[in-house]
Amino acid sequence: MRRRSILIAVPAGMVTLAACGGDKDESSKATESASPSETSAAPAPKIVDGPVPAITAGTKFGEKPTVAKGSGDPSKDLAVKTVIAGGGKVVAENDYIQAHYLGQIWDTAKVFANSYDAKTAALVPLVQGQIYEGWRFGLAGKKVGSRVEMAVPPTWGYGTEGNAQAGIKGTDTLVFVVDIEDSFNAKSSAKGEVVAQDNVDLPKVGTNTDGKAPSLEIPKTDPPKKLVANYIIEGDGPEVSAESTVLVQYKGVQWDTGKEFDSTYANKQLASFSLQQVVKGWTQGLAGKKVGSRVLTVIPPELGYGDNPQPGSGIAKGATLVFTVDILAKM
Template sequence: MRRRSLLIAVPAGLVTLAGCGDGKKSDSSKASGSASPSAQATSAAPPPKIVDGPLPAITGGTAFGTKPTVAKGSGAPSKELAVKTVIAGSGKTVAENDYIQAHYLGQVWDTGKVFDNSYDRKTPLLIQLAQGSIIDGWRYALTGKKVGSRVLFSVPPTWGYGTSGNSQAGIKGTDTLVFVADIQGAFNATSSAKGTDVAQSDAKLPKVGTNTDGKAPSIDIPKTTAPTKLVADYVIEGSGEVVGAKDTVLVQYKGVVWDSGKEFDSTYSRGQLQSFSLQQVVKGWAQGLTGKKVGSRVLVVIPPKLGYGDNPPPNSGLKKDSVLVFSVDILAKM
């Protein structure tokens, strides 16, 4: 079972498809198998002053994307947030509340003890730079940096785990932490699929728009009987990694009902991307996205037996045995 990052302050709290419209929140900590800091560990302190140092040296693994080794801190650490861009990227500038994908290593200033790293897991962190989703030191250190950058920074307790620390990670309430983060991607509400358009030649299936401007694509339902089996076809085929059945994905999506064409759920309408494990969604989503490539837009038509059947979520506006039609942009996976 995948170990959950110790960086996360609280579960992201995003509504999964399995609970669409019912107000239930996903509990990613149950799927991860490791402890995480509680909501109380999230700092309510004012923004820190950003300073240049002191910072320990990176002594090995100096290339972007490779596991670094970092010297133990020398002398007293800054009481502010010390940040240094070690490698300057040339990609998109990261903004607060963006989702980022990053490899990272974290260690304690005084001892040099590594308490967490994603390189050994061979899986980058996928998280929103939002208060309550990740420790504040990350929000302030990485906002304004560019994708492709390696950032070295130190986080005092005020913008880390507070005076309670994190006993499961061996972090005391007085510990300043040192991080190296390799920013591999950044995503927000304007992000779209990137790839090659695929012909939509079956007249019995919905046609999905291929715009990639961050706006919701059109979904045109044909005047035919809905399919009784799951449909999961590329609209735009990306070139990223293949999504596995146990992966967590970051998506843009729009959902309409086959019979009426009426929209009932959409990240575009909310202006907010959604991240969830494929183990926490309706079977049609899990089966439809498994095997698809990151960067793709996928048409997913879900028959009732793989959707909500005769038990649609309260307040969703869905009727019993509705056939659901989705356009899904797979932006990233973890």
């Protein structure tokens, strides 16, 4: 993924399982290493239905599970079992999923990462090079609302190098329990109540929710001097904080030219990043807004790039930036 224009310095890049830590004894050491490094793609696995260890407690969807140690030798294939069958939309490769998960080692039952303790579901891209290949292959085709258990051999986990920081050897099969809460793709949009756009001195934003880029009409007036962050569609989800990681659709144009310089719609790929990694106008403009919303932000130069836009970004010095942002999810 190319660097997003709205970012300060950190690529949107990889959203990892490490974003949600577990308890301090078992997974805090893994908070920076519990996701696979980008390697060449593994061959597509044969998917079998077992063996997988028993879930001995926390058996309901959304509850932190306790998983037994693996018994005997794990399969050399990718073992995938739907423990609870959901009735929601079908997950596809390259989707983002919002999910709670627990990961442990087959031989020892040592938990190396989980999201349940943090009480915040992870945002995970099922994209080659950005997540365990076992997840990419094993979760595709499952439905939202499902609990899925997987036993992932090294080939579709960390490979023969393992992950020493997380305590994972190159021979370890990894066991995951994943509760799929939601999924999103390049056609996802805001959903909520349309809000009147009465100020003729502000850009007019389209209210379509078909996954296509909304229209964005810039008035022939001078831009506002202060940050604007207005609902176009107001969702009913939880509020975003300045520390949140968000999953969004967006497009950005310059006020003076109306020229688009960045767009997830054009790239056909959602973007996810921490609001601590973006220009101040995004952080301040989205903080307090609700998940599910479409937000118009007009960012003055001092809250954008000022006289130092990123080379090759298509943003002029001193530009006022205009964005329409659909907040799909947060963590």
